Amino acid sequence: MNHKLELRNVTKTFNTEGGEMEALEDINLEVKPNEFLCIIGPSGCGKTTLLRLIAGLDYPNSGEIILDGKEVIGPSPDRGMVFQEFSLFPWRTVLKNVEFGLKIRGMKDKARREIAEKYIELVGLREFENCYPYELSGGMKQRVAIARALATEPAILLMDEPFGSVDAQTRNILQEELLEIWKRTKKTVLFVTHSVDEAVYLADRVAVMSARPGCLVKCLGIDIPRPRKRTSMEVNEFREKLLMLLSLERSKACIKP
Amino acid sequence: MRLPTKEKGLWLVPLAIALLLWEFIAWYVIRDPLILPRFSTVIFSIYILRELVIPDILTSLLHFGIGLALAFSAALPLAIGMGWFRNVFKAIDPIIEILRPIPPLAWIPVAILWIGLTHSAAGFIIFIGAFFPILIDSYTGFRDVPKVLVETGKVLGCIGDKKLIKYVAFPYALPSIATGTRVGMGVGWMCVVAAEMFGVGNYGLGFRLFQDFYFLHQMDYVIAYMLILGLVALCVDRVFRYFVEEKLLKWKKGIVK
Structure with a gap:
């Protein structure tokens, strides 16, 4: 499947008490089919806002977002989203959570169960499919959220710091699993993070953002072969490069009035 | 609530002590059955009144059922409106807040004039008592x-108010609706005595208490009926909790407790 996402001159301002706040300024970005793109930047740079615009949960003030030649005008299951906060429906079991999008679509019981089970299997939670979210650990909850987002077969998977609220070791495992899922499903993934390590480990390409107003500073391709080793020379060199770039942006942001 | 087996009979001891204390004080300290009849006398009265007790309970449950069914079916749609749509809340809340502090007893003349001396009039008083707790807890659930x-x-494709209410808001609000209904049932039951005081029929726990026993100064009968009022409410609440909770x-088990 070849799905392409394009952002053209996207600008977003918020009306706050202190007047207008420019959150995103003139964002141009092209996400290639099957690409794993990380968006990284200091907190408050609008990376979550950018993802929400693509998801259709917010609207840009100007510019356009185009997925497969069609402009994005609202939320739709063709863009799956995994949130930073735990977002499982607490009254639904794992299976029912993953089935949700299919049920809304009006799919019959048996068909949607089959699909849901396939994705639960994919995230390795087969034995937990009848558990309620309160019985799961943080990492498991996010796995379910990923399975749920994939179940509707979206063209693109949007992930907003999905591993931000799990512990470091679980995060490493989840990253590996995500790469495996990405390899198997061949999805286009747009992954927002503030962690340099995460970006370098996961991405084909990293888009670096600066804060206030949020704009894209640079896109860097990472051509380190996979599977990557977190402690290898090349990874560390790239990490260094990214960190430099980010600290440069931070110091620029401080000088600005 | 689930108690560990060891603590299961914990309530028995204080209850036995309280009853013994009552028996003892009535017998040796007060010595006047017109002020405080003995517990054993009261139990015996229930036996004497056995012909009346069942129809009285059933009549009271009829009034209670009418009131509660009305309250629930009026409060729930209103709660969805007030909790989900901000403008509905803003428009209706002042009216609710004016009506809410009016005691159910104050509605008795209105009930008699509007409805007459019927079971429905008693149901109306109970409706007034139960309506507000159900409404307020429920709309809080939908709002939050x-x-x-x-x-x-x-x-995931669940777009539009109707679908969002059905699949997201309603299941989320269900525990609040249950709490509101439980509180409403409590208040409604308290209104039963008042609702039957003005003689809507020749049966009912409240009717018996005020029309028969009080005038005859039969304290043992009065207290017997008070105990029955308490016991019936306890049973109703237990049944409700069993089915609902x-x-x-x-799915809430892990959250409350």
Whole structure:
């Protein structure tokens, strides 16, 4: 499947008490089919806002977002989203959570169960499919959220710091699993993070953002072969490069009035 | 609530002590059955009154049922409106807040004039008592649906108020609706005595208490009926909790407790 996402001159301002706040300024970005793109930047740079615009949960003030030649005008299951906060429906079991999008679509019981089970299997939670979210650990909850987002077969998977609220070791495992899922499903993934390590480990390409107003500073391709080793020379060199770039942006942001 | 087996009979001892104390004080300290009849006398009275007790309970439950069914079916749609749509809340809340502090007893003349001396008039008083707790707890539930759950619903294709209410807000609000209904049932039951005081029929726990026993100064009968009022309410509450909390709200177990 070849799905392409394009952002053209996207600008977003918020009306706050202190007047207008420019959150995103003139964002141009092209996400290639099957690409794993990380968006990284200091907190408050609008990376979550950018993802929400693509998801259709917010609207840009100007510019356009185009997925497969069609402009994005609202939320739709063709863009799956995994949130930073735990977002499982607490009254639904794992299976029912993953089935949700299919049920809304009006799919019959048996068909949607089959699909849901396939994705639960994919995230390795087969034995937990009848558990309620309160019985799961943080990492498991996010796995379910990923399975749920994939179940509707979206063209693109949007992930907003999905591993931000799990512990470091679980995060490493989840990253590996995500790469495996990405390899198997061949999805286009747009992954927002503030962690340099995460970006370098996961991405084909990293888009670096600066804060206030949020704009894209640079896109860097990472051509380190996979599977990557977190402690290898090349990874560390790239990490260094990214960190430099980010600290440069931070110091620029401080000088600005 | 589930008590560990060891603590299961914990309530028995204080209850036995209280009853013994009552028996002892009535017998040796007060020595006047017109002020405080003995516990054993009261139990015996229930036996004497056995012909009346069952029809009285059934009549009171009829009034209670009418009132509660009315209250629930009026409060729930209103709660959905007030909790989900801000403008509905703003428009209706002042009216609710004016009506809410009026005691159910103050509605008795209105009930008699509007409805006459019928079972429905008694039901109306109970309706007034039960309506507000159900309404307020329920709309709080609909109002407090976490944003991330609503947005998750949207990106999975659950779009539009009708679908969001059905699949996200309603299940989320269910525990609040249950709490409101429980509180409403408590208040409604308290109104039973008042509702039957003005003679809507020749049966009913409240009717008996005021029309028969009080005038005859039969304290043992009065207290017997007070105990029955308490016991019936206890049973109703237990049945409700069993069905609602154990069956319907299984997923909440980890959260409350």
